[in-house]
Amino acid sequence: MKSSLQHSVILGTLTLLVMVMVLSCTGKPDYEGMVAERQSELYVRQFKAMFDSMPADRRAQLAGSVRKHSVRLDALLDSAAHYKEEKRRRIADIKNRPVTSDTGLLAKYIDLYREYIVSSFDSSFVYAHKIREIASRMSDPDIKARAAILLSNLYIQGGYFREADQAIYGFDEGACSDSMKIRVGIARFNLEYENCFFFAWRLYRPNVARQNMLRIYDELFPLLPDDSYEIYYMKMLMAFSNREFKQSESYGNILLTKTEKGSPEYIKTIADIGFSKMGYGEFADAMRYMIEEAQYGIRSGSSNYFSLRKIAELSYVVGDLARAAKYIGLAMDNATEFNSKYRIIESSKSYPIITMQLRSEIEHDRTRAYLLSIVILLALLLLALSTLYIIKQRRKVYAQAQELSLRNRQLEAKNKEIEEANRNLKDNRGVTSLLVGKMMSGIATRRELIDQMKKELSVKIKVKQYDSLSIMVEKYTKEIAPTYPDVDEVLLAFFPNFAKQFNALLREDCRFEVKPGSLPIEMRIFALWRIGVRKNESIAHCLQYSLNTIKSYKTRVINASLYGKEEFYERLMQIAIDITE
Numbered sequence: 001m002k003s004s005l006q007h008s009v010i011l012g013t014l015t016l017l018v019m020v021m022v023l024s025c026t027g028k029p030d031y032e033g034m035v036a037e038r039q040s041e042l043y044v045r046q047f048k049a050m051f052d053s054m055p056a057d058r059r060a061q062l063a064g065s066v067r068k069h070s071v072r073l074d075a076l077l078d079s080a081a082h083y084k085e086e087k088r089r090r091i092a093d094i095k096n097r098p099v100t101s102d103t104g105l106l107a108k109y110i111d112l113y114r115e116y117i118v119s120s121f122d123s124s125f126v127y128a129h130k131i132r133e134i135a136s137r138m139s140d141p142d143i144k145a146r147a148a149i150l151l152s153n154l155y156i157q158g159g160y161f162r163e164a165d166q167a168i169y170g171f172d173e174g175a176c177s178d179s180m181k182i183r184v185g186i187a188r189f190n191l192e193y194e195n196c197f198f199f200a201w202r203l204y205r206p207n208v209a210r211q212n213m214l215r216i217y218d219e220l221f222p223l224l225p226d227d228s229y230e231i232y233y234m235k236m237l238m239a240f241s242n243r244e245f246k247q248s249e250s251y252g253n254i255l256l257t258k259t260e261k262g263s264p265e266y267i268k269t270i271a272d273i274g275f276s277k278m279g280y281g282e283f284a285d286a287m288r289y290m291i292e293e294a295q296y297g298i299r300s301g302s303s304n305y306f307s308l309r310k311i312a313e314l315s316y317v318v319g320d321l322a323r324a325a326k327y328i329g330l331a332m333d334n335a336t337e338f339n340s341k342y343r344i345i346e347s348s349k350s351y352p353i354i355t356m357q358l359r360s361e362i363e364h365d366r367t368r369a370y371l372l373s374i375v376i377l378l379a380l381l382l383l384a385l386s387t388l389y390i391i392k393q394r395r396k397v398y399a400q401a402q403e404l405s406l407r408n409r410q411l412e413a414k415n416k417e418i419e420e421a422n423r424n425l426k427d428n429r430g431v432t433s434l435l436v437g438k439m440m441s442g443i444a445t446r447r448e449l450i451d452q453m454k455k456e457l458s459v460k461i462k463v464k465q466y467d468s469l470s471i472m473v474e475k476y477t478k479e480i481a482p483t484y485p486d487v488d489e490v491l492l493a494f495f496p497n498f499a500k501q502f503n504a505l506l507r508e509d510c511r512f513e514v515k516p517g518s519l520p521i522e523m524r525i526f527a528l529w530r531i532g533v534r535k536n537e538s539i540a541h542c543l544q545y546s547l548n549t550i551k552s553y554k555t556r557v558i559n560a561s562l563y564g565k566e567e568f569y570e571r572l573m574q575i576a577i578d579i580t581e
Helices: 002-025 039-052 056-077 080-095 102-116 121-137 141-158 161-169 178-197 199-203 208-223 229-241 245-256 264-279 283-299 307-317 321-338 341-383 387-462 466-483 487-494 498-503 521-530 536-543 547-559 565-573
Strands: none
Touching: 039 056, 039 307, 056 283, 056 307, 056 321, 080 102, 080 283, 102 121, 102 141, 121 141, 141 161, 141 178, 141 341, 161 178, 178 208, 178 229, 208 229, 229 245, 229 264, 245 264, 264 283, 264 307, 283 307, 307 321, 307 341, 321 341, 341 387, 387 466, 487 521, 498 521, 521 536, 521 547, 521 565, 536 547
């Protein structure tokens, strides 16, 4: 019995030593090797390599400083909803502002554009086109040029570079004032600068966008004082695009002395300085500048502040994976909320690197925890021969295994949520692109018809054929009407099975017959209500019916429902948006 116990102890000790050796050799996996060698990801990994090459004490100091700055951002992110609510109130006040002239209306639309340019591409797109429509009615070429600049800047924010090019190059600025010519030139310079950083630019040798920047700089230089803001601004961006980060930072510091603190130009310069500092490895200062820009963005109610993605990448570089995953996820959410394909593409470059490493660390920690639990169990078996004690330890290990299993299931559920969110994002972008394409096509057709009508109107007036003017206007009105988006087409894009689901809410004898590709007026009303058009007045304007008619239809449908009014609307909200590409 004693010999058998000794053999058991020796065997257990050897097993314990082997497990300890295995556990000590279980180092961190090669995270970088898990990421494909894609050109768009190299710049993040270059920063990581730069950080890893520093001495250990320097890395620890930088990581601590970066985390310290991040705490300030975390505190402000908790208040983001409050600042967005303030923005909604500002927008409501601007919309309620009375105007009596085209000049006042133009100023109102510009104020709304400025509010939306940091929160919603779609809404700012609407007001950018309203601004251009008003500008087209006015004789001042500077106003028309300003409208083109606003539209171009918006397209750049959304990643529509071809459209931005058409907007800013699609008019003759020759009649504009000298100051406006400079502003147009700067807008064109900005477009070429953004083209430098879109991933496809690497395909072109020489870099056409950078050549265009130099050309525009040479054109504007004679028009500007040597010490002007615009000169240093262009120098800063050209230096950054050439990866001359310290030179870019020095120009940025000069720009700060030429801008009012808190102005859009000041905030953008703060971000650019942070990006430059990150470029040459001043990570702590880079984080401080970028977080300052992000704080301005949060306080303005923005969903489109530029630094958040870079902050996530820098957190990843210094090893703060939890914050990096949080920030890159928020950057993706903001890009989706703003509806900017440019920001989505930018964030997607580092999103898989960060999330994959975080997931790998979780898996690695789980493996270590599993091996550690076995080591503990063996140690307990060697140290305690009591059966009761062994049973208690087995219960403890079992509880740990249950918790690991629960975490595994939670992780699998999160993975499924991510996959579902990615599918929804792809589907939403698909239908949005389709509908926007049709609307843009309709706009182009209307513009062409309007131009034809103007020419024909001018001819008839010159030859004094006044009697035929009304017939001509009526003819063009009929031709223009089909170019507007069809309400049924838009609604069915979001709710392809709406008719069947809606009829299910009504008594059988009150259900509607529906033709393919169209909806009865009653269904249109409630489909609009389902996607958020809740006011009777808005529905009436949308469908071109009177307010009393809308109310009458709604009352008739609710009376025909299988449910009470409250439950009817609850079940109506359960009809899911079903978008397929």
